[in-house]
Amino acid sequence: MINKAFLQDPSKTNILVVEDEVIITNNIIMTLTSLRYKVCGSAATGEAAVEKAGALRPDLVLMDVVLRGRMDGTEAAAQIQKKFNIPVVYLTSYVDEKSLDRTSSTLPYGFISKPVSSKDLDIAIRMALIRYGVEKQLKESEKRYRILTGKVRKLSAHFESVRENERTRVAREIHDELGQALTALKMDLSWLCKKMPDRQALMRGKIEEMTELTDQIIQTVKKISSDLRPGLLDDLGLIAAIEWQIQNFQERTGISCDVRIDQEEIDLERDISTALFRIFQETLTNIARHAKATKVNVCLELKDGELEMTVRDNGIGITQEQIDNPESFGLLGIKERVGFFKGDVGINGIPDSGTIVRVILPIDPVKVRQK
């Protein structure tokens, strides 16, 4: 709520008058007093104005644009606004382009042309204070919003982390526990088959069937596990995982992929490695689902402490509508992840030509293995 107390009672408002001609200063002070505003002080130079503003902390400063001395009104106003965040209303003898230009850089709260009338002064002061009040609320609102988005981002990253840990755990258990047991089963069946005399064709046939079934289950277990989280990512690194993912993608979709990676391997922190990998997966998923593409180009480059990953396809091209769609959580997820690591993402689509997704993340360059 805007504090409108000053509107009811001008005596609650302290004003500093800055004007280098004494007669005008006195006139203004008299006018202000008749309007029942409080004048807490006056100054004749820019330097004095800044000093008094700091000492007295008025609610508003009336500032002549042109002042004698080294510092003019606009400079003094700029300093007062920057240091003390006090609104300044300019007094000017002539409204000309030059004066207006000089003052515009300081976010003026108003202009009053001299000679100053009582009505003009009152209106200008009230407007300036209302505006100042609104801006203050806006700034506070922005601050709360920034804090909130910061919290949301951290929460999002936390959930992401928890989810990945869960996936890693489950993927390992499925792969190791089930996988090992099934392999053991296969070994037993092989042993059984070897011990079976040749003439027992029926029995051997049955064992072979069981072996084939076991093979199928093993493949399924591997697929479920690697879909959850490929072991490569943790054991060998991001590049190995990306290469594996590309191969997998080619086999599943038939879309040919061209890869250009100029590093042999990069040792990244687990969180950032996972994020980049998941972004890559998401991008490929989008291509498979929407792009109608036949070719994909993947490029991974390390430049000046930044890792740049570009994925380009030759499909129908993503539209601005699709990019901006608030329901598109996949893209939102990518932006969030990238933002969390202080990186940048660009998504561009050209109709019938294709789409480019470019992700840039700052990384610690020490942890890189060159080819």
Place this chain on the structure above:
Amino acid sequence: MTTKYILKVLVADDSDVTRSRILTLLSENPGVGVIGEAKDGLEASILAEKLKPDIVVLDIRMPKKNGIETLKQIKKNDPPPIVIMLTNFPYQQYKKECEKAGADYFFDKSMEFNKIPIVLDELLNAQKAKSVEKKETDEAE
């Protein structure tokens, strides 16, 4: 006088269930003797140095020290044993890493375990041939 050709093998795998079956598989060949078992990479490194096997069958995913690190360590021994990687992660990327680290063979545990007896036979025959050659050279002198 017939010399018994025994290839000394060390088996490393963290799964008890798998390890016992690999042992059974190896024991089918009379020319092969299992001299040790390891449950993790650290144990495998220590035993490889102490027992000096001719062949080591190594899993990739093991606690304390993974298979690839263990492989590098074992290959530093003098003389370095032949290392057969037996793994549930038969991906190209792993194969490359293992070959770079000096692995002699890389087998998919669930699909290619029966290749191990074949490899052992080949190695045994090669050893026999070398021994016969040496005997003939000795006799000739």
